[in-house]
Amino acid sequence: MSYKTTVERRPELQSSVHQKHGYEVPEWITLPVTGGSDAHLSWVVGIVDVRHRRPLHTQEGGSR
Known part of the structure; x- marks a missing residue:
């Protein structure tokens, strides 16, 4: 799986991945x-x- 994000949002994405990953x-x-x-x-x-107006864990569709 790959995600695309900005440097500013990377910590939020990393936290979300670590919380959800098996x-x-x-x-x-x-x-x-x-x-x-x-x-x-x-x-x-x-x-x-x-x-960015919504938390990462509620977003649907597309790569981030």
């Missing part, structure tokens, strides 16, 4: 984004910002 020590890797489609990167920032 493993005692879930794998957690952070990769820097060094480039990509401007349209896609703008979409990620926009969707994360919109969803």
Whole structure:
């Protein structure tokens, strides 16, 4: 499973994954984004910002 989020929201996402994951020590890797489609990167920032109004654990659909 992979998630997309911003640096600012990473701690919240990490906490949510650790709370819900079945493993005692879930794998957690952070990769820097060094480039990509401007349209896609703008979409990620926009969707994360919109969803920030609700807690991560209640969101549905799409990668974060």
